[in-house]
Amino acid sequence: MSTIKTIGDDDFAALEAQTGDAPLLLIFSAIWCGPCKAMAPTLEDIADVYTPSVAFARIDIEQAPGLAEKFGVRTVPTLVLRRGGQDKLRHVGVLTRTKLAAMMDEACQEPQA
Amino acid sequence: MSERIIHPAVLALSTALHFPLPEQGPDLDIGFAQALAVWMLESTAPWPDAVAPLMAELLALHRRDSQGDVPTPAEWQQARQQTQLLQTAEDDLLKALIQVSEAAAWPISAGKSGLTELHTAAAMVQASQASRATGWTREDNRQAFALLNQLVVGEDGKQRPRDEIPALFAKTAPDLEPRFTRQLRASNNAFIQFSQTLRDRLAAG
Numbered sequence: 348m349s350t351i352k353t354i355g356d357d358d359f360a361a362l363e364a365q366t367g368d369a370p371l372l373l374i375f376s377a378i379w380c381g382p383c384k385a386m387a388p389t390l391e392d393i394a395d396v397y398t399p400s401v402a403f404a405r406i407d408i409e410q411a412p413g414l415a416e417k418f419g420v421r422t423v424p425t426l427v428l429r430r431g432g433q434d435k436l437r438h439v440g441v442l443t444r445t446k447l448a449a450m451m452d453e454a455c456q457e458p459q460a
Numbered sequence: 461m462s463e464r465i466i467h468p469a470v471l472a473l474s475t476a477l478h479f480p481l482p483e484q485g486p487d488l489d490i491g492f493a494q495a496l497a498v499w500m501l502e503s504t505a506p507w508p509d510a511v512a513p514l515m516a517e518l519l520a521l522h523r524r525d526s527q528g529d530v531p532t533p534a535e536w537q538q539a540r541q542q543t544q545l546l547q548t549a550e551d552d553l554l555k556a557l558i559q560v561s562e563a564a565a566w567p568i569s570a571g572k573s574g575l576t577e578l579h580t581a582a583a584m585v586q587a588s589q590a591s592r593a594t595g596w597t598r599e600d601n602r603q604a605f606a607l608l609n610q611l612v613v614g615e616d617g618k619q620r621p622r623d624e625i626p627a628l629f630a631k632t633a634p635d636l637e638p639r640f641t642r643q644l645r646a647s648n649n650a651f652i653q654f655s656q657t658l659r660d661r662l663a664a665g
Contacts, residue, residue, distance in 0.1 A: 385580055388472040392571030443581075444573055445540050445562035 350394040351403040356413035359404075366402045368431055370454040374405045375415060375425040382441045383424045389444045397451045428454055467493045468572035470662070476576045479659045486665030493568045493575060494526035496661060500575075500582045503654070504560050510549075511557045514542050518564040525567055540565040551598055552591070556584035583654040590650035596643035604640045607633055 351374065354362055363371065374390060376383035394403045408415040408423060418427055418434075428436040428450065435457075436450065465487040466474075473496075474481050481488070501522055507515045518539055521531045543561045563577035611628050614620040620628075630637040 385476055385576065388476075388571070388573035388576050392573045395571065441580075443559060443562040443577055444571075445543055445565050448540070449544060 349391050350398040351390060351405050353405045353407065354411065354414075355406075356411045359414055359417075362402070362404055363429070363432060369400065369402055370435070370451070371402045371404065371429045372451075372454075373414075373418065373427040373429065374403065375408055375418065375420045375423050375427070376405060377408050377423045380423045386424055386441045389442070389447065392444055393447045393451060396448070397455070400455050401451055430454065430457070465489045467568075469493045469568055469575045470496075472572040473575040473579060473658070474662055476579065477655055477659050477662070479662055481662065488662065488665060490569055491526065492665065494522065496575060496658075497564070497568050497578055498522050498526055499661075500578045500658075501560070501564055504557060504582050504585045507557060508554060510554060511546065511561060514539070514546070514561055515557065515564075517542075518561060522564065522568070525569075531567070536565060536567060536570075552601070553585065553588040556581060556588050560585060579655070579658060583651045586650040586654045587647040591643040591647040594639070594643040594646050596639060600636065600639065600643075604633070604636055607636070 352362075390403070390405075394401075397403075406414050408420055414420075418425075420427075422439050424439075424441065426436075426438045426442065427434055435454065438450075442450075464481075464483060464485055466481060467488060467490050470488040470493050471481070498519070501515070501519045504515070506512075521535060521539060524531055540562075543558070543565050546558050546561065549555045549558060559581035560578065563574070563581045566574055568574040608625070608629060611625050611632065612620060626637075629640075633640075
């Protein structure tokens with residue numbers, strides 16, 4: 348079962364509060380987006396390994412347009428890595444598991460300010 | 461009748477290929493998945509010098525894995541580190557091969573994405589090789605995309621309707637456009653053919 352929860356516009360504040368100082372990866376996608384579908388198994392593998400050190404949330408930009416606007420998402424897939432309520436890194440497009448794992452390793456090692 | 465064994469990586473690949481697997485048929489277990497990974501890696505050869513040593517090492521790791529001589533987690537970790545030392549390339553073929561190396565730097569048994577990532581990257585290699593085989597060069601590609609990026613925006617500064625662009629491209633670059641179209645068709649066909657071969661292999665088991 349996937350460890351990535353899907354959130355809507357109303358769920359973000361609670362999720363971020365719950366995540367606390369841990370890294371949070373927001374995955375913006377859309378149901379019609381081929382690259383998003385292609386990347387789904389990769390993200391699930393990464394979430395299986397890095398949960399609970401990192402929190403993961405999937406956002407369908409059509410179901411949650413408020414969050415898409417809040418984060419200025421114009422293209423999917425877009426990944427936003429947050430920590431301590433701030434954007435730390437943003438990537439537009441598909442990433443391999445190797446690149447994602449490197450990103451997660453760095454996020455987990457980075458000391459919180 | 462016992463239930464068919466399908467490894468999660470194979471199931472993810474069948475979904476990505478829009479090829480639902482029937483309930484009955486030969487098992488598509490970890491052994492099948494590992495053999496498929498080896499085949500996909502082999503399909504990307506010959507490799508340019510910049511990636512050849514790492515690709516050969518990755519292929520050796522996957523061959524060992526499929527033969528029961530399981531590489532250690534440290535060996536896979538080292539392979540992943542090496543992929544990150546490769547320079548980001550502007551060349552499409554090299555870029556695709558670097559993606560293959562990143563996709564191949566994990567044992568297939570670790571998760572479900574191994575085959576889907578390898579499929580995408582290896583198919584891109586086939587597409588890139590097919591494009592090159594038509595005589596299309598990096599410089600041609602640079603010129604074509606520079607021009608296409610200009611044509612996207614009309615003289616009024618607004619985005620031009622997408623369906624107007626091919627004819628405008630042909631009019632603006634009468635020498636380049638037919639070659640662009642030919643390489644694009646060859647590239648797309650190679651990607652589609654590679655995916656079809658994988659479907660055939662899934663069907664055959």
